[in-house]
Amino acid sequence: MTISPTDAETTYASVQPLGNGPVLFVGREGGYEARSLVRFALTDTLVARYGASTLTLTLQSAEPRVPVRFRLFRVSQFWNEPVVTWERANTDSAGDVAWDRQGGLFAPLALAEAGPCSLASDTVRIRFSLSPETTTRIFEDRARNYGFLVALEDEGFAQRLWRFYSRENAVNLRPQWEVAMVDTGGNDTTKVLFCAADASIVRRVAAEDRDRLLVGSGVTYRSLIRFPLPEDLDSTVTINRATLWVYCDTTRTFLETKTMQVHLVTGSWNGDSTAVEASALSQALAVPGTSAITFDVSRALSSWVTGATPNNGLMLRFATETSTVSYCPLFGATGPATRAPRLEIQYTKPPRPPGMRTPARGGTEEES
Numbered sequence: 001m002t003i004s005p006t007d008a009e010t011t012y013a014s015v016q017p018l019g020n021g022p023v024l025f026v027g028r029e030g031g032y033e034a035r036s037l038v039r040f041a042l043t044d045t046l047v048a049r050y051g052a053s054t055l056t057l058t059l060q061s062a063e064p065r066v067p068v069r070f071r072l073f074r075v076s077q078f079w080n081e082p083v084v085t086w087e088r089a090n091t092d093s094a095g096d097v098a099w100d101r102q103g104g105l106f107a108p109l110a111l112a113e114a115g116p117c118s119l120a121s122d123t124v125r126i127r128f129s130l131s132p133e134t135t136t137r138i139f140e141d142r143a144r145n146y147g148f149l150v151a152l153e154d155e156g157f158a159q160r161l162w163r164f165y166s167r168e169n170a171v172n173l174r175p176q177w178e179v180a181m182v183d184t185g186g187n188d189t190t191k192v193l194f195c196a197a198d199a200s201i202v203r204r205v206a207a208e209d210r211d212r213l214l215v216g217s218g219v220t221y222r223s224l225i226r227f228p229l230p231e232d233l234d235s236t237v238t239i240n241r242a243t244l245w246v247y248c249d250t251t252r253t254f255l256e257t258k259t260m261q262v263h264l265v266t267g268s269w270n271g272d273s274t275a276v277e278a279s280a281l282s283q284a285l286a287v288p289g290t291s292a293i294t295f296d297v298s299r300a301l302s303s304w305v306t307g308a309t310p311n312n313g314l315m316l317r318f319a320t321e322t323s324t325v326s327y328c329p330l331f332g333a334t335g336p337a338t339r340a341p342r343l344e345i346q347y348t349k350p351p352r353p354p355g356m357r358t359p360a361r362g363g364t365e366e367e368s
Helices: 131-141 298-306
Strands: 009-015 023-029 030-039 047-058 066-075 090-092 095-098 113-117 123-128 148-152 163-167 176-183 188-204 210-215 219-225 238-247 258-264 282-286 291-296 314-318 328-330 342-348
Touching: 009 328, 023 188, 030 163, 047 131, 047 163, 047 210, 066 123, 095 113, 113 123, 123 131, 131 176, 188 298, 210 314, 238 328, 258 298
Parallel strands: none
Antiparallel strands: 009 219, 023 030, 023 163, 030 148, 030 188, 047 123, 047 176, 066 113, 066 148, 090 095, 176 188, 210 219, 210 328, 219 314, 238 291, 238 342, 258 282, 258 314
């Protein structure tokens, strides 16, 4: 038996913070735009004079790409690494503290630029050079040490997300700030500061695929889907196997290989507050260029037909939603018939009681 979904399909977004992750993202790709925040601890030292300084980020990969320039800005509002997003800077006792300007409140003029960088194999770092005057101004204003924001020079024309190592990596890979100074004894010295907090902030700038079910991370998308159950699937049948088929629209995908999961929905649909079972019913790999994805949902079908749980449908999500920016649009019920979601169910009906058997031709069947 094959069942198509009803028109009860929906996608909801659940924005996940990208602090405490191994990668910092900068750029635009697949409809996403990303910037990165870095902050250093400015400790009091016996300094008579500050010199020039250099802030360095290390690239995670070395694929040849179109040359770009990066810009460094000073951030003007406090942000908290574990919770910061494109819209939210911090949280306090009253709840979320929004950025005064979404995307990170920063000074209108860049402190420095780096590039052009093409990610050639010999280009593994980008360096922002800050003048002695700029370095001095930042240290003298350490009471408002909100860190820096890194963005592309022409964000609207960017075609790639650039990946840098965060402070979660080895010391030699972390963001660092090398500061020249003269101490109170007149000695020239250099101090290297390592990143104390960093995070990426991401938003989706392309229009959402309203005619698709979305599964994604970065800006996290989860999808809900419900199938009607025929009347002959009742508590008397045995579900041998139930398979959920979904199809990714490979023409709109921005996807690294990701594990996609399907969960049993246990309550009414309510966006990112929808109640679902914590453990997945099944999971499968979503692979770039591959459309069909299948899941074993036999336990859900058995639960529905026995009445153990109501048929509130299923939720699709990525198993990991905070470390990688990926986006997988799935065809919905209104898509091509051969690509619409479907349930394939193999089940066994109980044998009919003898008295209800169809009489053999030319005779009658006795009841026992």
